[in-house]
Amino acid sequence: MKLRLLVAYDGTSFRGFQSQKHGRTVQDTLEKVIAVIVGERVILHASGRTDAGVHALGQTVHFDLTPEQVTRIGRMGKSDRWVAALNSSLPPQLRVLKASQAPKDFHARFSTRGKIYRYDIWHDSVLPPHLVNRSWHLFGSLDRSVIRDLARCVEGTHDFRGFCADSGSLPESTVRTIRRVIMKERGSSISITLEGDGFLYRMVRMIVGGMVRVAQEKEDPDVFLKRLAKGQPWPTPAMAPAHGLYLVKALYPPRKTRTA
Amino acid sequence: MKLRLLVAYDGTSFRGFQSQKHGRTVQDTLEKVIAVIVGERVILHASGRTDAGVHALGQTVHFDLTPEQVTRIGRMGKSDRWVAALNSSLPPQLRVLKASQAPKDFHARFSTRGKIYRYDIWHDSVLPPHLVNRSWHLFGSLDRSVIRDLARCVEGTHDFRGFCADSGSLPESTVRTIRRVIMKERGSSISITLEGDGFLYRMVRMIVGGMVRVAQEKEDPDVFLKRLAKGQPWPTPAMAPAHGLYLVKALYPPRKTRTA
Numbered sequence: 178m179k180l181r182l183l184v185a186y187d188g189t190s191f192r193g194f195q196s197q198k199h200g201r202t203v204q205d206t207l208e209k210v211i212a213v214i215v216g217e218r219v220i221l222h223a224s225g226r227t228d229a230g231v232h233a234l235g236q237t238v239h240f241d242l243t244p245e246q247v248t249r250i251g252r253m254g255k256s257d258r259w260v261a262a263l264n265s266s267l268p269p270q271l272r273v274l275k276a277s278q279a280p281k282d283f284h285a286r287f288s289t290r291g292k293i294y295r296y297d298i299w300h301d302s303v304l305p306p307h308l309v310n311r312s313w314h315l316f317g318s319l320d321r322s323v324i325r326d327l328a329r330c331v332e333g334t335h336d337f338r339g340f341c342a343d344s345g346s347l348p349e350s351t352v353r354t355i356r357r358v359i360m361k362e363r364g365s366s367i368s369i370t371l372e373g374d375g376f377l378y379r380m381v382r383m384i385v386g387g388m389v390r391v392a393q394e395k396e397d398p399d400v401f402l403k404r405l406a407k408g409q410p411w412p413t414p415a416m417a418p419a420h421g422l423y424l425v426k427a428l429y430p431p432r433k434t435r436t437a
Numbered sequence: 438m439k440l441r442l443l444v445a446y447d448g449t450s451f452r453g454f455q456s457q458k459h460g461r462t463v464q465d466t467l468e469k470v471i472a473v474i475v476g477e478r479v480i481l482h483a484s485g486r487t488d489a490g491v492h493a494l495g496q497t498v499h500f501d502l503t504p505e506q507v508t509r510i511g512r513m514g515k516s517d518r519w520v521a522a523l524n525s526s527l528p529p530q531l532r533v534l535k536a537s538q539a540p541k542d543f544h545a546r547f548s549t550r551g552k553i554y555r556y557d558i559w560h561d562s563v564l565p566p567h568l569v570n571r572s573w574h575l576f577g578s579l580d581r582s583v584i585r586d587l588a589r590c591v592e593g594t595h596d597f598r599g600f601c602a603d604s605g606s607l608p609e610s611t612v613r614t615i616r617r618v619i620m621k622e623r624g625s626s627i628s629i630t631l632e633g634d635g636f637l638y639r640m641v642r643m644i645v646g647g648m649v650r651v652a653q654e655k656e657d658p659d660v661f662l663k664r665l666a667k668g669q670p671w672p673t674p675a676m677a678p679a680h681g682l683y684l685v686k687a688l689y690p691p692r693k694t695r696t697a
Contacts, residue, residue, distance in 0.1 A: 187566040232567070260563065269569045303520065306447040307492070307571070309529045 178242045180259065181279035182207075186233050188420065189310040190270035193229040194236070203227075203271060207238070210266045214253055215246050222285045224292065224427030228379070230310070230419030234295075235274070235426035239285040285427070291356065291374045293425040296385045296417060301365035312366075313421035315389065321362065323392040327401060328358040328369065331384055336408025340387065342379035342416065351377060351408060370425065382422060386415035438502045440519065441539035442467075446493050448680065449570040450530035453489040454496070463487075463531060467498065470526045474513055475506050482545045484552065484687030488639070490570070490679030494555075495534070495686035499545040545687070551616065551634045553685040554641045556677060558649075561625035572626075573681035575649065581622065583652040587661060588618040588629065591644055596668025600647065602639035602676065611637060611668060630685065641682060646675035 184207070192200035196208070204221050212218045219240045227233060242250075253262065259276035267273070282288075297312040299305070300321075304314040338351040355373040369388075371381055387404070390396045396415070403409070444467070452460035456468070464481050472478045479500045487493060502510075513522065519536035527533070542548075557572040559565070560581075564574040598611040615633040629648075631641055647664070650656045656675075663669070 185566050187569070190566075234565075264563060269564065270566045272563050272566050274563055274565075303524060303532050303534055304529065305494075305534075306445050306450075306530045306532050309447070311567070 178244075178247050179239055179279045179281060179283060180242065181237065181239045181277050181283060181285070182259070182263075182273050183275040184233065184236050184238060185272050185274055186236070187270040188227065188230045188232040188422075190268065191229065193231070194223055194227045194233075203233075203236075206267065206271055207263075210263055211240065213266065214250060214262060215242065216249055217246070219246075224285050224289050225376075225424075227422075227424055228419050231422045231424065232311070232420075233424040236424055237285050237289075237427045237429070239279055239283060283429075288429050289375070289427050290430055291372060291428040292376060293370065293372045293428065294376065294381045295368055295370045295423040295425050296381060297421045297423065298367040298369070298385075298389075299365055300367055310420045313385075313418055315393075318393060319389070320392045320394070321367065323398065324367070324369070324388045325360055327388045327391060327398065328360050330402060330405060331355050331371075331388075332358050335405050337377050337380055337405075338408040339404030339410055340380050340383040341377035341410075342383065342414065348377065353377065353380070372428075379416060382417045382419065383414055385421070386417040389417065390415040438504075438507050439499055439539045439541060439543055440502065441497065441499045441537050441543060441545070442519070442523075442533050443535040444493065444496050444498060445532050445534055446496070447530040448487065448490045448492040448682075450528065451489065453491070454483055454485075454487045454493075463493075463496075466527065466531055467523075470523055471500065473526065474510060474522060475502065476509055477506070479506075484545050484549050485636075485684075487682075487684055488679050491682045491684065492571070492680075493684040496684055497545050497549075497687045497689070499539055499543060543689075548689050549635070549687050550690055551632060551688040552636055553630065553632045553688065554636065555628055555630045555683040555685050556641060556645045557681045557683065558627040558629070558645075559625055560627055570680045573645075573678055575653075578653060579649070580652045580654070581627065583658065584627070584629070584648045585620055587648045587651060587658065588620050590662060590665060591615050591631075591648075592618050595665050597637050597640055597665075598668040599664030599670055600640050600643040601637035601670075602643060602674065608637065613637065613640070632688075639676060642677045642679065643674055645681075646677040649677065650675040 186203050191203045194203045196204040208221050221238050221240050224237045260273050263273045298315055299308050299312040300315045300319050302316045332355050334354040336352050353373055353375050357372050359370045361368045387401050391398050391401050446463050451463045454463045456462055456464040468481050481498050481500050483498045520533050523533045558575055559568050559572040560575045560579050562576045592615050594614040596612050613633055613635050617632050619630045621628045647661050651658050651661050
């Protein structure tokens, strides 16, 4: 049996998503609580990793249960029981929002058709206490129209190699399609939402960091646009901090899941 | 010279506003940082105390400086320098939003003409991680129309003795006027904003706690309304938790302050 979970977390409380030998990560925390129910460790697969400090409003994960495990857990096999059972043991900074049985061929990572990320900026001399660790605090000169213009340029299919942090090895292709970028402004708050078919390592943070650098007149817009056009790596990358980034949701083909 | 500050804080990080022998309170934290600038401890006066866990979006405080202190700090006497100077030493969970010179007869507590509080509720089976310590999590049956109706009844002038926690001694009069109650609902989020000429100890939390108890059908609306009409103390008070409460602002007569 394959179970699919929609989870949310406050990135401040975890050392990123992926399991680590030492450190409280989202994966370790979830796997431990699932293990208590199942009786042994299961391997969790996510739509993708998130770095330490990055938040998730809707991360999708899945795990498989053997027929023996399903028999052992009995009534717990009902997917609607998982939400309450897991949440009662998880720290409040990590919540399971939904649980459902998924078809055999579903894979949280390989079945994705895209992702939506949001990046939050607070542009004012003072950062309100409630936005600490939740918004990138920018003060001083910032030409917001530059961000708006560059956001338009980022839309479409590009070689994003120039907006990709080194994670040891580059993927086969660094071409990705950003379906749309929506920038919302409300007073000091700026939020930039990007929907794409996929994102390279730290791509959103490098796009936002690069746009902000131009908006602060620390770099010419041409430099940003050339990186986008030529897919050249950035010699001095400008990366926005992790704590302004939210994984809003991972996108999948229309569901054919059933509630077991 | 009298300085007036508008401050905001995340109540989770502090043991309430008021100075304590042991414990990190808002007052102690602010007084220590001011003392570094002034060279000696000054006494801070606030519009009112807030309990541990209660947040402030706009708390007003003031303190007085002797002519010697003003001379000593020199350029720092300019009120516009205080915001940056204090924030550079304060923890990010406590921010000074504004600083201005106030007239001699201004007093953060005694000059108030009222206050605005907001109480946030999240009504759903799961509390999103980002609302931990920031919203009262309610699940299960809750008749929201009851809250709406009782909110209307709370408006006006009443003897709120039945909605006042024992703080050792009652004030001379327990009659207060709630000028208006605004309830906003958006999906699972319910926020109740109360503006009044003054509030008794824990009055907002007892009003909200009482309304919720009726909305959960744990108590008859008549019990709530009788307390309101007769000003009788509540034998088994229902108090909403501190972490859903926000001091939005303290109200004062129109300013005649000048930026020094």
